[in-house]
Amino acid sequence: MLNSTVIKRLHFALTVVLLLVVCVVAGYQYYINKPPDDGLFAQQQVTPDIYLYVTKYKGGGATVSDVYRYYLDTRQQGDILTHLKDRSPFLVADVGTAKVTGYGAHVNVIIAGRVYSFTNSDLFYADGVAIMPVIDFNATGVR
Template sequence: MQERSVIRSMHGVLTVILLMLVSGYVACQYFYNTPPHDIFISKKKLSDSICLYVTKYDEGNASVSDIYRFYLDKDEGNIDIMEKLRERSPFLETNTPAVTASAYGNTVNIKITGKVYSFTNSDLFYTDGIAVMPIINLVANGTRD
């Protein structure tokens, strides 16, 4: 009889622990996968098939530095590009929007003077159903703050 109550107690404790783990995992996934609160800054056409879009994190304050995110995509015209960019990951995150960007074919060259928080040299988007995977070359000169 006493063994049954011990087993029931342990089962209840284990159930509560598993519920806490699952709810913690779900909360972390929600927190880390929510799209950033950005505002659109600029658009620059680099080549026939590639445009550079720049956004800025909008919820910063005096203790949060400016974060600029750079995306490569096709020219979307005059549609609301922010809805599309929220589904994408930026290839570059910096503290300055001032970059020199150029492209030749599918090769994109980026020059920046400032802090680079995140960079990946691969990106992928679709233009008229055709996958475009530009080659990204970055030249970054740091600043001393």
């Protein structure tokens, strides 16, 4: 009889600990993967089918450097930021003045500043057709 009570209490304690671990991990994942608090900084037509959207991080203050995220997509109607929350930026940098030009499916990016992340592959859809631009990147860092 005593063994049964001990096993029940150990089972209950283990269940509570595992439930707490799951809640902490779920909260951590939500906090890490939440969309950034950005505002639209600039938008530009690069080619007839490709548009550039640049967002700037609104949080932080005097101790947090500026963070600009660059997105390629088709022309968006309505709230652009809502659409961009589901997308990943191809470039994250500390300057919002990158020179972006393009022709056909080629996009040229020239930037003078600190680059936090860059990927030369991007994919989006225009009228049901997949567009995967070729991104040429030239960066001049700062010291």
